[in-house]
Amino acid sequence: MAKTVREPKQERSIEKKNRIIDAGYELFSEVGYYNTNTAEIARRAGVSTGIVYGYFRDKKDILREVTKLYMQRITTPIFELFETLDKPFEPRKLVPAIVDMVLNAHKDNAKIHEALHALTHTDKEISDEFIRLEDELTLRIAKKLTDVGLIKTDAREKVHFAMDILQSFAHEYVYDHHDYIDYSRMKLLVIRTITALAGLSHGDNEFA
Amino acid sequence: MAKTVREPKQERSIEKKNRIIDAGYELFSEVGYYNTNTAEIARRAGVSTGIVYGYFRDKKDILREVTKLYMQRITTPIFELFETLDKPFEPRKLVPAIVDMVLNAHKDNAKIHEALHALTHTDKEISDEFIRLEDELTLRIAKKLTDVGLIKTDAREKVHFAMDILQSFAHEYVYDHHDYIDYSRMKLLVIRTITALAGLSHGDNEFA
Amino acid sequence: MAKTVREPKQERSIEKKNRIIDAGYELFSEVGYYNTNTAEIARRAGVSTGIVYGYFRDKKDILREVTKLYMQRITTPIFELFETLDKPFEPRKLVPAIVDMVLNAHKDNAKIHEALHALTHTDKEISDEFIRLEDELTLRIAKKLTDVGLIKTDAREKVHFAMDILQSFAHEYVYDHHDYIDYSRMKLLVIRTITALAGLSHGDNEFA
Amino acid sequence: MAKTVREPKQERSIEKKNRIIDAGYELFSEVGYYNTNTAEIARRAGVSTGIVYGYFRDKKDILREVTKLYMQRITTPIFELFETLDKPFEPRKLVPAIVDMVLNAHKDNAKIHEALHALTHTDKEISDEFIRLEDELTLRIAKKLTDVGLIKTDAREKVHFAMDILQSFAHEYVYDHHDYIDYSRMKLLVIRTITALAGLSHGDNEFA
DNA sequence: CATGAATGAGGATTCATTCAT
DNA sequence: AATGAATGAATCCTCATTCAT
Numbered sequence: 110m111a112k113t114v115r116e117p118k119q120e121r122s123i124e125k126k127n128r129i130i131d132a133g134y135e136l137f138s139e140v141g142y143y144n145t146n147t148a149e150i151a152r153r154a155g156v157s158t159g160i161v162y163g164y165f166r167d168k169k170d171i172l173r174e175v176t177k178l179y180m181q182r183i184t185t186p187i188f189e190l191f192e193t194l195d196k197p198f199e200p201r202k203l204v205p206a207i208v209d210m211v212l213n214a215h216k217d218n219a220k221i222h223e224a225l226h227a228l229t230h231t232d233k234e235i236s237d238e239f240i241r242l243e244d245e246l247t248l249r250i251a252k253k254l255t256d257v258g259l260i261k262t263d264a265r266e267k268v269h270f271a272m273d274i275l276q277s278f279a280h281e282y283v284y285d286h287h288d289y290i291d292y293s294r295m296k297l298l299v300i301r302t303i304t305a306l307a308g309l310s311h312g313d314n315e316f317a
Numbered sequence: 318m319a320k321t322v323r324e325p326k327q328e329r330s331i332e333k334k335n336r337i338i339d340a341g342y343e344l345f346s347e348v349g350y351y352n353t354n355t356a357e358i359a360r361r362a363g364v365s366t367g368i369v370y371g372y373f374r375d376k377k378d379i380l381r382e383v384t385k386l387y388m389q390r391i392t393t394p395i396f397e398l399f400e401t402l403d404k405p406f407e408p409r410k411l412v413p414a415i416v417d418m419v420l421n422a423h424k425d426n427a428k429i430h431e432a433l434h435a436l437t438h439t440d441k442e443i444s445d446e447f448i449r450l451e452d453e454l455t456l457r458i459a460k461k462l463t464d465v466g467l468i469k470t471d472a473r474e475k476v477h478f479a480m481d482i483l484q485s486f487a488h489e490y491v492y493d494h495h496d497y498i499d500y501s502r503m504k505l506l507v508i509r510t511i512t513a514l515a516g517l518s519h520g521d522n523e524f525a
Numbered sequence: 526m527a528k529t530v531r532e533p534k535q536e537r538s539i540e541k542k543n544r545i546i547d548a549g550y551e552l553f554s555e556v557g558y559y560n561t562n563t564a565e566i567a568r569r570a571g572v573s574t575g576i577v578y579g580y581f582r583d584k585k586d587i588l589r590e591v592t593k594l595y596m597q598r599i600t601t602p603i604f605e606l607f608e609t610l611d612k613p614f615e616p617r618k619l620v621p622a623i624v625d626m627v628l629n630a631h632k633d634n635a636k637i638h639e640a641l642h643a644l645t646h647t648d649k650e651i652s653d654e655f656i657r658l659e660d661e662l663t664l665r666i667a668k669k670l671t672d673v674g675l676i677k678t679d680a681r682e683k684v685h686f687a688m689d690i691l692q693s694f695a696h697e698y699v700y701d702h703h704d705y706i707d708y709s710r711m712k713l714l715v716i717r718t719i720t721a722l723a724g725l726s727h728g729d730n731e732f733a
Numbered sequence: 734m735a736k737t738v739r740e741p742k743q744e745r746s747i748e749k750k751n752r753i754i755d756a757g758y759e760l761f762s763e764v765g766y767y768n769t770n771t772a773e774i775a776r777r778a779g780v781s782t783g784i785v786y787g788y789f790r791d792k793k794d795i796l797r798e799v800t801k802l803y804m805q806r807i808t809t810p811i812f813e814l815f816e817t818l819d820k821p822f823e824p825r826k827l828v829p830a831i832v833d834m835v836l837n838a839h840k841d842n843a844k845i846h847e848a849l850h851a852l853t854h855t856d857k858e859i860s861d862e863f864i865r866l867e868d869e870l871t872l873r874i875a876k877k878l879t880d881v882g883l884i885k886t887d888a889r890e891k892v893h894f895a896m897d898i899l900q901s902f903a904h905e906y907v908y909d910h911h912d913y914i915d916y917s918r919m920k921l922l923v924i925r926t927i928t929a930l931a932g933l934s935h936g937d938n939e940f941a
Numbered sequence: 942c943a944t945g946a947a948t949g950a951g952g953a954t955t956c957a958t959t960c961a962t
Numbered sequence: 963a964a965t966g967a968a969t970g971a972a973t974c975c976t977c978a979t980t981c982a983t
Contacts, residue, residue, distance in 0.1 A: 115946080119946090122946075125946090125947095140439055141438055143351040144439060146973060146974080147973080147974060147975080148973080148974090156947080157947060157948045158948085158949070158975085159947065159949065159976080160946070161975095162974090163946070163947075167974080167975080168973095223437070223438035224438055224439075227435030227437075227439075228435070229431070229435075230428075230432055230435050231348060231349040231352055231432075231435075240494050240495070243494070243495065244495060244497070247497075247498075248497065263499070263502055263506065265497055265498060266499060266502050266503040266506060269489075269495070269498055269503070270486070270503055270506050270507065273482070273485040273486065273489065274481070274482055274485070276485065277481040277485045278481065281481065286448050287448065287451065287452060287455070289452070289455075289473055290455075290473055290477055291474060294471055295471075295474040295477070295478055298475065298478050298514065298517065299478065301517060302478075302510055302514065305510070305513065306506065306510065309506065309509060330963080354955080354957080355957060355958080356957090359966095364964080364965090365964060365965040365966055366958090366965085366966065366967095367958090367959080367964065367965055367967090368963075368965075370958065370959080371963070375957075376956095376957065376958090531966090537967090538967075541968095556855055557855040559767040562951080563953060563954080564952080564953090572968080573968060573970060574954085575969055575970060576967070576968050577954095578953090578954065579966095579967070579968075583954080584953065636854070639853070640854055642851070643850075644851070645847070645851075646844075646847040646851050647765040647767075647768055647851075656911070659910070659911065660913070663911070663914075664913065679915070679918055679919075679922065681913055681914060682918050682919040685905075685911070685914055685919070686902070686923065686926075689898070689902065689905065690898055690901070692901065693898070693900065693901045697893075702867070705871075706871075706889055706893055710887055710890050711887075711890040711893070711894055714887065714890055714894050714930065718894075718926055718929070718930065721926070722922065743942095746942080770976080770978080771977075771978060771979085772977075775945095780944090781943060781944045781945055782944085782978095782979090783943065783944055783945065783946095783979095783980080783981085784942075784943055784944075786980080787942070791978075791979080792977095792978065792979090
């Protein structure tokens with residue numbers, strides 16, 4: 110009676126489930142969630158419409174999995190980078206490296222990011238998942254940078270703020286909207302700003 | 318037999334058209350474009366479903382008008398503020414004022430902003446409109462700040478960057494997601510960062 | 526937001542709603558509820574599939590209305606008959622008249638009765654509606670027959686039992702299943718049994 | 734390439750086929766034929782969905798077997814009872830015994846009876862099977878009661894009629910719908926009526 | 942024989958858009 | 963201009979049945 114969704118164990122099944130997720134990933138990227146229908150996902154995955162519901166509870170469930178996959182693709186390289194931060198290092202080299210990494214990650218995943226972020230507005234579940242991702246990233250990076258002595262105060266606020274900055278710049282950068290903007294110059298502003306952020310201390314703040 | 322959309326001249330008609338736009342504005346804010354149907358818009362506007370197509374080519378057309386309205390609501394106060402910038406002024410007072418203004422504007426329009434921004438991804442027209450808005454704001458503000466001597470180099474890049482920063486912070490601030498963040502402290506970081514931005518000069522840049 | 530179902534006021538609309546109910550009535554009669562699809566109902570009613578959902582919440586809602594219509598068709602003639610029972614009357618003439626009336630009513634509505642009764646098993650709503658009908662019939666008839674002095678004891682049990690008997694005989698009679706049965710003779714048994722029922726009194730009962 | 738349905742010879746196979754029938758029996762009882770799907774039947778039977786089609790031509794075929802099983806369960810105790818009717822006996826004791834037996838049988842099988850009877854309306858095959866059952870019961874019982882001298886005229890009509898009465902009373906009794914009915918009293922009416930039926934003779938009939 | 946993954950036609954429902962009044 | 967009933971294509975999802983293993 111209870112609706113059952115296959116939890117694929119066989120390699121072939123896992124691969125098929127992944128094909129469906131990939132098809133969803135692509136289509137949501139290209140035309141968005143609401144403009145994608147399940148038949149099209151099935152077609153692109155090379156399976157029947159029926160089997161989609163063998164692996165997923167409903168269309169929304171595909172979205173959930175696509176979101177997870179995206180999260181993973183975004184977080185993995187960042188975490189990996191920060192795992193290598195043990196030795197003494199120079200902030201002036203680190204920040205540009207990070208900026209480049211995020212720009213690249215964004216280049217590869219910009220479209221799905223947009224598509225998923227769009228749902229954030231109406232879909233609590235996706236919104237929560239995004240928050241979870243930000244939380245995890247912020248806390249982990251803040252801890253690391255505090256541990257290695259790079260940031261002394263307001264670590265979480267700084268990290269989160271830096272991530273926001275990077276995020277919106279990456280968006281600008283990838284879509285390259287405005288032709289009156291010199292993006293290489295803007296990139297330098299970003300790098301300087303983030304680098305400066307680390308050094309800011311409470312006492313500095315004349316606005317407090 | 319070209320499809321004709323009435324361009325209302327009568328006052329009563331204009332008011333009716335506006336009521337439809339307002340209803341769309343509200344509903345798109347509340348549940349997003351895709352979860353709003355035209356019948357509901359008509360009902361909320363207090364008109365018949367049929368007449369909606371007397372004033373708008375299609376559902377998308379309502380979205381276009383809602384977007385325009387939103388743009389206007391956002392830009393007007395900002396432009397008005399910058400019209401008053403003739404006299405000498407202190408950056409340390411100006412930036413916090415601007416930040417507060419943007420935060421307030423965002424508070425009032427956050428939902429529709431999200432809803433519209435969501436469509437940016439799949440809808441070229443909305444996306445273009447957003448770009449136009451950013452262009453206009455950036456160029457006008459950059460000119461002003463250059464004219465009054467506040468910014469000397471890279472004015473457009475700085476202004477645009479500052480707007481991005483403000484934008485993403487406002488998003489954070491309004492939705493107030495993460496409980497491990499002290500938003501008043503983060504706000505100070507934003508103010509300092511933007512203030513510092515004005516003073517940055519080419520020569521300063523050791524990363525170039 | 527709330528799903529709205531038109532409550533038709535216009536004559537034309539009422540007629541259209543009735544056409545849909547009639548189409549449902551016919552189709553449920555012919556092939557049963559589960560073997561009827563909404564498109565077919567719409568087609569037979571001469572309307573579009575969409576408008577069906579303008580008048581009915583869902584397919585089940587059509588069933589509800591069909592049930593109501595059936596109830597009305599069954600009860601009306603019976604109630605009318607019993608309204609005329611004021612004058613002194615002869616049971617030996619009354620019972621055969623009633624039997625014939627029920628047989629005729631059954632002949633006209635046998636199929637839909639079967640179709641609806643079938644749903645009784647899985648559908649609480651229909652089941653309740655049937656019970657309501659039986660209750661109403663039983664109580665009203667029992668009261669009448671007690672008032673006119675025809676039944677002295679256990680009126681409701683007797684009436685209900687007589688209705689059951691008539692019901693199942695009518696079913697047999699209409700479908701005329703078994704060729705080894707002489708139905709005219711069986712009809713006499715039914716008449717005698719029901720007639721006898723009225724006269725049974727408590728004291729008579731040697732099995733008590 | 735005629736579709737082949739295995740006629741299981743192996744004990745293990747027969748047992749498996751029976752498990753499927755039992756599962757169908759239960760599920761049809763609980764939620765009806767149309768609300769039961771083959772996957773669920775297979776699951777409850779502890780077999781794969783595929784093998785169901787090794788033993789049954791289609792879903793309908795399971796229904797056929799379930800019907801047969803039901804018929805058997807109903808008829809066996811009745812026939813057994815009537816086999817013992819050789820000695821002289823008292824009708825006043827026999828009828829209550831039969832009534833109780835039928836009530837019990839109905840209690841155990843009411844749900845499946847309802848479920849199957851429901852299909853009678855649209856399904857010729859099931860309908861025919863029901864008729865066959867009634868035929869067999871009626872003729873066999875009528876013969877017996879004539880042989881032992883209990884009924885002299887219209888035996889088949891009387892037996893069939895009595896069965897109908899019992900049937901509908903059992904339905905009432907088991908589902909116990911109406912709270913304004915005293916069912917123990919109604920039961921006495923049933924017993925008296927059926928007992929009286931035996932004695933009715935042609936000549937008695939003043940309505941002829 | 943057995944498995945359970947896979948198929949795809951079919952069905953209920955929604956909704957942007959049109960049209961008779 | 964205005965109404966709101968009507969249209970029907972499109973969409974999500976189910977399930978009897980088949981098939982590769």
